[in-house]
Amino acid sequence: MTDTPESRLQALGFTLPAAAAPAANYVPFVISGWQLHIAGQIPYAADGSLLKGRLGDDLDVAAGVAAAERCAIGLMAQMKAALGDLAMVRRIVKLNVFVASAPGFTDQPEVANGASNLMVKVFGDAGRHARSAVGVAALPRGVAVEIDGIVEISA
Known part of the structure; x- marks a missing residue:
């Protein structure tokens, strides 16, 4: 099997x-020059259900990590839709990770690692990126995590 x-x-x-x-009234991605900007992706489980809840309230860090991984899968699905092939990704430039957090929850970076670690496993060194991990009171549809990203693309 080819390593892709x-x-x-x-x-x-x-x-x-x-x-x-x-x-809503937006596009899922925009290509501008050599950059692909991907709109926020929310965590859909493999069965299509949404991963909902708030970290530090009804979800633990492990559940948050799993939700962040599913957001990363959504980002990669958008990359493939935009580029036709994930091999066209030159680098994951930046991820903005929003974590639905109960007051006092401060492990947003650990939750965000679910997406960051998966990007590195899939893209190698090109998957290493700058990142923000921010706690918020609520996210659309009651989901636990939402992630948007910027990707450098090949010609």
Whole structure:
């Protein structure tokens, strides 16, 4: 089997879903020059259900990590929809991770590692990125995590 981002993703036990359609008046991604800007992705489980809840309230860090991984899968689905092939990704430049957090919850960086670690496993050194991990009171549809990203793309 050829060593590609998609084959590495499959080896990790993940299946790339179809890219999620926008839920409001926006586009799921924009290509500007050599950058792909991806709108916020929310965590859909493999069965299509949403991963909902608030960290430090009804969810623990492990559940948050799993939700962040599912957001990363959504980001990769958008990359494939935009580029046709994940091999066109030159670098994951930046991830902005929003974590629905109860007052006093401060482990947003550990939750965000779910997405960051998966990007490195799938893209290698090109998956290392700048990142923000921010706690928020609530996210759309009651989800636990939302992540948007900027990706450098190949010609």
